[in-house]
Amino acid sequence: MKHYHYIFTGAGLSALMTVYEMVLSGKFKDKSILLLDENSKKTNDRTWCFWDDTELFDDLAFTKWNAAWFKNESFERRLNLHPYHYKMINGLDFYNRVFELISKEDNITFLNQKVLDFQELGHHCVVKTDSEGSEESFTCNQIFNSIFNPKLVDSQSKYPFLHQHFIGWFIKTKEPVFTADCATFMDFSVEQRGNTRFMYVLPTSETEALLEYTLFSKDLLSKEEYESEIQMYIEKLGITAFEIVEKEQGNIPMTCYPFWKNNSKNILNIGAAGGWTKASTGYTFKNTVKKSKALTAFLLKENDLTKFHKIDKFWFYDLLLLDILDQKNHLGSTIFSAMFRKGNPAVIFQFLDEETSFTEDLQVIWRCPKRLFIKALIRRIFR
Structure with a gap:
């Protein structure tokens, strides 16, 4: 049974960003690190958007916008974002950046295995995985878990639990339709149907854009409902000829549930599993950058993971x-x-x-x- 200093159960954004920060710091070369995930991270399975007034990941940004529309059924406003830019990063580009970096580090291992269970046993932790149909176990000093457990939130009523759920189409039109330097941040002019529903439009050229039908609500829709709304919105834009280049789908938890109460001295919940997602908007990327930097600095000074979280206004x-x-x-x-x-x-x-x-x-x-x-x-x- 191989032992590591740190094991990351789940290798999504929060885990990869934290390991990325660890490597950049140059101060964890003496720590053995294992990343575990059933997803090999070799496909472009998502995009992340965030606003920023620095050069954060500018070289990875697929595109960025200096302005954005906000719209509803009665008014629209073009927002000058200065000094901010609204940026979009493709998931695969970020994965490639991190894995290229960690491939040069002898102390970091990634295994494409599904995590079955993990627990703290006194002064160490054990992680069990499914390795091609057989069970494998690893031990470590500390675990950083990013596998979200909805049962924790569903089993209580004190803290609301909504979903930011969406389907997006990357489309290419025959004629120029989009304003390439201006995104549509939120368009509430779509029928609300008793919910909070809006469209994102993220153009990458005059003929290409990601259109995303998004809800903040308790209940998910059928795939057909999302796609029907996207189709109607495309018609509303006057687009008659287009092709769907790619599709994406997501569901981001929106809750202020105190995930940190489930942390222990040697197990820390991170990412959506740790409440790192911005609860009121579902935005993840920028929050994760901040949290991963804070966690990296914390680990250089503290060993008790229950001390990491701090509540704020x-x-x-x-x-x-x-x-x-x-x-x-x-x-x-x-x-x-x-x-x-x-x-x-x-x-x-x-x-x-x-x-x-x-x-x-x-x-x-x-x-x-x-x-x-x-x-x-x-x-x-x-x-």
Whole structure:
């Protein structure tokens, strides 16, 4: 039974980003690291979008935009994102970057195996995997788990649990239709049907774009429902001739459930399994960059993983929004429209990136429907 210092159960964004930061730091060469995942990470299975005012992963960005539309059924606004850019990274490009880096590190191993179980046993941990139909076990000092367990959230009612679920079509049109330098960040003009529903349009040229039909809601749809809405939106744009180049599908958990309470001295939940996803928006990439940097720095100073998590004001802001959408899911358009109708886009994105002062928080919060949030606050206090 081979022993490692660290084992990552699941090798998604959070695990790969953390190992990436470990390698860049140059301070973990004496630590043996094992990454385990049933997915070989050799396909472009997703895209990540994020706004940023630095050069973060500029060389990996498939495209980026300086402006973005926000729309609903009654108004539209072109947002000047300066000093931010809205960037898109293909999953496969990121995987290749990380695996190219770690392939040069003798202390890091990746195994394409499914994790069956893991547990802490006193001063060490054990991980069991399925290796081509037979069970294999590894021991380690500490585990970083990114395998999401929905039962943890489903078994309680104190913290709402919504999904950001979507299907996207990469399409190529016969005629130029799209404005290549301007994305559609949220278009709530699609029929809401009692939910929070919107379209993303992420053009990569005048004839190519990713169109993504997205919901923040409790229940998923049939594949046909997502694709029917995408088809109708394409017709609404006046597109008559196009081909589907690629499709993507996703489901991101949106919850303020305190995942950190399930951490132990030697097991830390990371990624969606650890609450690293921005609960109010489902955005993952930028949060994961920050958390992985923080975790890498933490491991150089601390050994007790229960000390890693710290709750902050943004967790509470997200909780109030999710409380509202849990009770009145159709109000998402109203809330986001109030925020973006006249608000300063740079401050809003800074707020959503959890980088604002309390004074700046108020600039965003006061534009939202106050009565809704006051009621949510009162309900939360007495919950």
